[in-house]
Amino acid sequence: MTNRMDFTMRDAQINQELKSAGLKATAPRRKILELFQVNAESHWSAEDVYKSLLESGDDIGLATVYRVLTQFEQAGLLSRHHFEAGKSTFELSGGGHHDHFVCLNCGHVEEFFDQEIEDRQNMLAAQHGFKVKAHALYLYVECTREACPNRK
Amino acid sequence: MTNRMDFTMRDAQINQELKSAGLKATAPRRKILELFQVNAESHWSAEDVYKSLLESGDDIGLATVYRVLTQFEQAGLLSRHHFEAGKSTFELSGGGHHDHFVCLNCGHVEEFFDQEIEDRQNMLAAQHGFKVKAHALYLYVECTREACPNRK
């Protein structure tokens, strides 16, 4: 009963978040948003999301995943990244702006933020007569996680 | 005669550069390398290179352009960038490391370098136990060039 209660409450809350974002509360949208919320800090590609939902027994089309991810990005719920060429990766955009370390060997992503780099970027842009509208900073490293195939 | 002489000398020099890079000196490679050298500071996609060579009357296949660009990148002659999703852009890698301003409206690319940002990146990576193997920093701006469709 507690479980059922919990589920209902989370479900209702997610519905509310979708509506606040100006989106109709449909099953695919609810499932995808929940996936990102349950696995906070995670970075998923469209394919990752699709496979994960399939494994959960949810019957969602890949095209819908792409559509929903794009909508979520436009609604500000998710941010899109391009860690690897030719592939988008998404993360919950709740935690404010940050940059990323990306492991060249296993793809592991770690976040960081440095105000000094941010300030310096804006300062340099101003020097060139620009205003920074967006920016991407990826530091490619070799990580030291247990799971990393190139662990030192 | 002077022109012919100039051409021959440049041609010979480019041949030499190709061989130094460990590549056989073939016509497509010569033409592509020359294109980048003549238009230094330029950023080209594979398609750009292909079209430019076609317009010059050179008969080169698109597949060859892709192959040669990749070889040049591996040989260190060119660097590859991903300013836009799903598309590679190349530039002569002669001028040492630098970062880029990219105009969101017209795609214009401008280069910059800041030692302080470089140092800070390495310092932050070290703090996290990483060593930076490569990095990408793109500052997306709205430029003020004559040609820019969104010029202010």
Next chain:
DNA sequence: GTGAGTGCAAACGCTTTGCACACAC
């Protein structure tokens, strides 16, 4: 009920690859 959302399959843009031919060394 009505318009927005969905699944499927086909199309898309960029890039890579298989193959027969051509050329650099």
Next chain:
DNA sequence: GTGTGTGCAAAGCGTTTGCACTCAC
């Protein structure tokens, strides 16, 4: 001559789109 390089067409991959059906409101 030999093996690498090339052009062409076909295939690959991530992503988008057209269409008929379905669902949220």
